[in-house]
Amino acid sequence: MAGAALAIILAAGKSTRMKSAQPKVLHEICGRPMIEYVLDVARLAGVTRIVAVVGHRADLVRSKLSPHSDVEFTLQSEQKGTGHALMMCREQLASHQGSVLVLAGDTPLLRSQSLMALLQSREQLNAAAVIGTTDTEWNHGLGRIVRDHHGQFERIIEERDATEEQRSIREINTGCYAFDSQSLVMALDQIRPDNNQAEYYLTDCPLVMKREGKTVAAAKVFDVSEAMGVNTRIQLADVTRTIQQAILARLMTAGVTIVSPETTFIDARVQIAADTVILPFTSVSGPAVIGPDCRIGPQVVIEGAVTIPAGSVIPPFTHLQPWPVSIGIRLRSESKPDGWRDPSDDTLEVLRTSPAVRLRKPFQEMANASCSLRASASRSMSDFVL
Numbered sequence: 001m002a003g004a005a006l007a008i009i010l011a012a013g014k015s016t017r018m019k020s021a022q023p024k025v026l027h028e029i030c031g032r033p034m035i036e037y038v039l040d041v042a043r044l045a046g047v048t049r050i051v052a053v054v055g056h057r058a059d060l061v062r063s064k065l066s067p068h069s070d071v072e073f074t075l076q077s078e079q080k081g082t083g084h085a086l087m088m089c090r091e092q093l094a095s096h097q098g099s100v101l102v103l104a105g106d107t108p109l110l111r112s113q114s115l116m117a118l119l120q121s122r123e124q125l126n127a128a129a130v131i132g133t134t135d136t137e138w139n140h141g142l143g144r145i146v147r148d149h150h151g152q153f154e155r156i157i158e159e160r161d162a163t164e165e166q167r168s169i170r171e172i173n174t175g176c177y178a179f180d181s182q183s184l185v186m187a188l189d190q191i192r193p194d195n196n197q198a199e200y201y202l203t204d205c206p207l208v209m210k211r212e213g214k215t216v217a218a219a220k221v222f223d224v225s226e227a228m229g230v231n232t233r234i235q236l237a238d239v240t241r242t243i244q245q246a247i248l249a250r251l252m253t254a255g256v257t258i259v260s261p262e263t264t265f266i267d268a269r270v271q272i273a274a275d276t277v278i279l280p281f282t283s284v285s286g287p288a289v290i291g292p293d294c295r296i297g298p299q300v301v302i303e304g305a306v307t308i309p310a311g312s313v314i315p316p317f318t319h320l321q322p323w324p325v326s327i328g329i330r331l332r333s334e335s336k337p338d339g340w341r342d343p344s345d346d347t348l349e350v351l352r353t354s355p356a357v358r359l360r361k362p363f364q365e366m367a368n369a370s371c372s373l374r375a376s377a378s379r380s381m382s383d384f385v386l
Contacts, residue, residue: 004099005048005119006049006051006092006101007049008102008103009039009103009105010104011035012076013056017231017232018236022057023057023060024105025106029108030267031268034230035105038103038104038105039068041115042103042112049092051092055075055078058075074092075088080200081197081199081202083199083201083202086202087200090188093182093188094181094185096181099122099123099178102202107174108230108243109239114226118130118132118177118178118219121217122178122180127214128184128187128209129183129206129216130178130218130219131177131216131217132173133219133222134220134222135224136172139172142173142227143158144159144169153216153217155206155207156173177202184205187204191208225242243268247267248266254274255274255275256272256274256277257275257277259277263281266278266285269285269286269287270285270288270289271288271290272284273293273310276292276296277294279296280299282297282301283301286303291310292310293310295312295314298316299316300314300317301318302314303320304322308320
């Protein structure tokens, strides 16, 4: 059943095309490493066990993902292809009975509904493998799905090996797979690095399964945006834009006014209550919590575990960030227009760590003195999941 699925997430790659020493899956999108979005949707799809295949700077990836207690790791010390990455998971695969999702850690736009549909397709067909596919005209460089005259899956063909007719195929491989665990172990034992790159290709496994008389299918259950992997800084910006728009839409649907979404940045960890107004050129990042009926901005920067109480007015050109927890919150105004006045009562209220104490000070005094106030270092109660 889908609830007993194992997920293997490929996270061993470098950031070669991004020209970065950082592992690709750790590049941040709206305040979170991109692989965390993949972890989120795998869990929502019913996965009960997650294995991350790490390689390049493996210790850094392990450290970054250490808060995720349900993630275990296996090392691919040499990157010899996607099939080789799965070979490093032999122990986990051999001990698992049921469905296995294979996902790329650089695909943060995946949706849990698509993964559930992929798993359900495998179970309904009792298939050894189901390849997740989608249709797109923008198929350059992507593996095409070749079907027979009955419409059944025949093979995946890479563009470099495709004929002109095959290159016109619009159905592409998304890189998401649902396998039967034991069938996958069998196929991995038989694939060979007989190609120009001398690598073991995961895409050879379905062919091995078909030769063994097992059912292999291709399910068109993904949207083309979900297949968008992040390989370049340009693609990173494109995916960030998509997720940022979804975050802002979620907040606005929940009752937050964002006057200019095009000039506002709010990351995935931020919580904002209803009837708060966010004015243009405002940036809120980290596990910040903003209460109801607040007015923020314009041109305000809020960073980190800052709590803004209900009814607060944060004036233009303010920068709020936490000091170390033992010190509290620092309020800094970088610059302030002459004659500016808070439209309410010229005050800013910040909660002390003492639950019964509130401290009120005029904003002008706080800004000029760059006052430090203790504040509750609240953590976000829920992360954004696309």
